[in-house]
Amino acid sequence: MGGAVRGDGAAGHRRAQRRSHRRQHRLGAPHGIYGDRRRRECRCAPRGDRAPNADSRFVRHQRGRGRKPRIRGDRRAGPLRASRPRRAVGGALVSADVPEVGDLVAGRYRVEERLGHGSTGVVYRATQVRLGREVALKVLHPRFVTDPQARARFEREARVASALDHPSAVSVYDFGEDGPRLYLTMELLEGRTLRERLSAASEVPVAEILDLGAQLADVLSAAHQLPLVHRDLKPANVFLVPADGERGAGVRVVDFGLAFIAGSAREDRMTAHGVVTGTPEYLSPEQTRGGEVGPPTDVYALGCMLYELVTGRVPFHGTDMEVLTKQMFAAPPALGEHRRTEPLPTAIDRLIVRMLDKRPAHRPEATELVMAFADLDRARDEGPRNDAHLLGRSARMVAQAEGPSASAVGEGVEVAVLGEVDGELWVALAANGIAAWVASIGDLPARALVYAPGAPTSEVARLCADGYTVLSDTDPGDAARIGDLVAAGAAEVVLRPVASEDLSRRLLRVARRLTRDLGT
Numbered sequence: 001m002g003g004a005v006r007g008d009g010a011a012g013h014r015r016a017q018r019r020s021h022r023r024q025h026r027l028g029a030p031h032g033i034y035g036d037r038r039r040r041e042c043r044c045a046p047r048g049d050r051a052p053n054a055d056s057r058f059v060r061h062q063r064g065r066g067r068k069p070r071i072r073g074d075r076r077a078g079p080l081r082a083s084r085p086r087r088a089v090g091g092a093l094v095s096a097d098v099p100e101v102g103d104l105v106a107g108r109y110r111v112e113e114r115l116g117h118g119s120t121g122v123v124y125r126a127t128q129v130r131l132g133r134e135v136a137l138k139v140l141h142p143r144f145v146t147d148p149q150a151r152a153r154f155e156r157e158a159r160v161a162s163a164l165d166h167p168s169a170v171s172v173y174d175f176g177e178d179g180p181r182l183y184l185t186m187e188l189l190e191g192r193t194l195r196e197r198l199s200a201a202s203e204v205p206v207a208e209i210l211d212l213g214a215q216l217a218d219v220l221s222a223a224h225q226l227p228l229v230h231r232d233l234k235p236a237n238v239f240l241v242p243a244d245g246e247r248g249a250g251v252r253v254v255d256f257g258l259a260f261i262a263g264s265a266r267e268d269r270m271t272a273h274g275v276v277t278g279t280p281e282y283l284s285p286e287q288t289r290g291g292e293v294g295p296p297t298d299v300y301a302l303g304c305m306l307y308e309l310v311t312g313r314v315p316f317h318g319t320d321m322e323v324l325t326k327q328m329f330a331a332p333p334a335l336g337e338h339r340r341t342e343p344l345p346t347a348i349d350r351l352i353v354r355m356l357d358k359r360p361a362h363r364p365e366a367t368e369l370v371m372a373f374a375d376l377d378r379a380r381d382e383g384p385r386n387d388a389h390l391l392g393r394s395a396r397m398v399a400q401a402e403g404p405s406a407s408a409v410g411e412g413v414e415v416a417v418l419g420e421v422d423g424e425l426w427v428a429l430a431a432n433g434i435a436a437w438v439a440s441i442g443d444l445p446a447r448a449l450v451y452a453p454g455a456p457t458s459e460v461a462r463l464c465a466d467g468y469t470v471l472s473d474t475d476p477g478d479a480a481r482i483g484d485l486v487a488a489g490a491a492e493v494v495l496r497p498v499a500s501e502d503l504s505r506r507l508l509r510v511a512r513r514l515t516r517d518l519g520t
Contacts, residue, residue: 097142098122099181104129106178109137109185118255120144120154125188128173135173136189140182151182158184161256164228168219170239170254189252191242194235198308206342209309210377215251216302217369224295224366230256231293233301234282235308280323281314285358288324296360299369303355310348311338315356329428331501331508332356347376358501413511416444418452421498428500434507444468449511453498457484464489469510473498 099111105126113125115136126137144150158175171187194212198204216238223230230237232255239252278287284300287293307315315332316323335349351372357363364372415429416439429436436451441463444450450463450470463470471492474481485493491513492506 098139099124099137105137105139105181105183106176109135109183111137117141120150126185128185134188135185136187138184138186142181145180145182154182154184157256160228161186163226164219164223164256166219166222168215168251168253169223170252187252189239189241189254191240194238194240194251194305197240198235198312202312203341204309204312206344206348206380209306209348210373210380212251212309213302213306214370214373214377216253216305217366217373219251219253220295220298220302221366221370224298227295229294230298230301231287232278232282233298233305234279235305236279238305280320280327281316283324283327284360285328286360288327294360295366296363299355299363299366300360302369303352303363306348306352307332307335307356310335310340310344310352313338325427325431328358328431329424329500329504330431331505345376345380347372347379351376358499413449413508415449415451415507418450419454421451421453425498425500425503429504429507432501432504432508434504449507449514451503451507457481457488460485460490461488469514471503471506471510 099105101111101113103111105111108129109126110129111124111126112134115123115125117123120141121138122141124137124139126135127133128135140150140154144154155175158172161170162172162175170189173185173187175182175184177183216233220230220233230253233253237253237255239254241250241252280288282301282304284293284297287297304315307313311333316326316330318326335344335352351364351369354362354364355369413433414435414437417436418439418441426436439448439450441459447467447469450468451472452460452463452470453473455463455470455472460470460472469491470489471494472485472490473494473496474485476495482493491510494503494506
């Protein structure tokens with residue numbers, strides 16, 4: 001009798017559990033596997049919606065005190081799959097899961113093959129049934145179907161991408177909802193990404209660098225005239241496609257998930273001020289600070305990509321935090337340090353330096369890049385020459401300030417600072433491999449490298465006379481102070497407000513000169 005009582009009790013517990021489970025369904029809970037210890041299959045769902053092979057994968061509890069269930073069967077059977085979550089839409093049950101091969105999305109796109117996935121979406125090769133046209137079908141991932149922000153971002157991607165009509169931008173065909181799912185269809189691209197191209201080659205020819213740079217500059221020029229800012233330009237978002245008879249071979253820029261129309265309402269940008277979005281290796285300094293972004297942001301990212309095309313390496317390496325810090329403060333290793341079989345025209349070097357300027361206002365506009373690449377393409381067969389005139393006066397000024405990189409001589413460089421500087425400058429110097437400390441005139445080591453911001457020219461003259469190498473600063477246009485500092489023996493003069501990368505570059509250049517003079 002005791003056994004019968006135990007059995008009745010267990011059966012009563014299971015009936016109560018099923019009643020509770022059905023009440024949860026009426027409140028909107030999905031069908032699937034339920035129960036903490038017993039792990040029983042949901043029996044109130046239609047058989048077609050149950051987890052596959054659930055009966056064969058679990059052993060029922062033996063009566064009596066509790067043994068936990070054992071999984072049995074073939075180890076190769078793979079992980080268990082719960083039933084698809086279902087959501088009531090218009091009175092009908094519609095699957096909220098991702099489509100499978102053969103499914104029809106929105107009644108007109110037949111899924112043919114899964115191509116890949118991103119952080120919020122899954123991409124398929126699909127056929128537009130009535131037209132027989134192959135398209136790329138992107139579907140919002142099921143875990144985001146109830147996330148208002150993710151849905152708004154997905155819709156914005158379709159709206160922004162469709163606003164750009166350019167041969168080098170992916171074409172968007174359609175956007176809509178299929179039950180709870182959002183989808184968009186776009187041009188199906190056959191080819192490979194620029195990331196794959198970079199991984200496959202040890203050195204990219206100069207002609208190809210110029211061609212890719214010209215096409216990307218052209219599509220950015222068209223986008224910035226809208227004005228549309230991509231914000232996530234990187235090799236993985238650039239497709240290289242062959243000629244197809246209708247459109248020529250070239251690049252296609254994709255993934256406008258972070259893009260926005262400049263001047264639009266802040267809520268339309270989907271990211272708050274102070275939030276860093278994007279890929280660290282291609283983020284501009286203003287992005288890493290979480291500040292305002294605009295067309296110069298895309299120019300900086302293109303500069304990072306061109307740097308990688310030339311050298312095979314991104315400008316900055318390290319952990320995400322290290323890369324972000326270097327993007328804000330450090331000068332990248334000079335392109336001249338990278339050995340190439342094919343010489344690099346000096347104008348390309350200078351153009352990339354301008355694009356990687358930490359100050360957005362000092363970067364060239366995309367339209368200027370288009371003209372610069374056209375000039376470079378015409379001049380590339382003329383051999384080495386002084387072609388700085390192609391880039392304008394500001395480029396020549398930047399080029400004059402170029403110096404060795406932190407990777408070359410930054411390690412071991414020390415500078416004594418006489419005066420006050422902001423905390424950001426300390427971080428910038430450290431990011432460039434320069435050790436700096438606050439000092440006073442009385443405790444300077446012999447032959448020290450000294451940065452003396454705001455120091456009177458008489459003090460600079462006294463330091464130089466005592467054998468110190470001194471850098472100081474001045475206001476722009478103060479020709480009298482510049483002349484006095486030079487006469488006093490200052491090794492370098494930087495303009496206020498002092499740009500951290502400019503100061504670092506000049507300190508490194510002076511350090512290299514000192515090393516050469518000392519013969520060490």
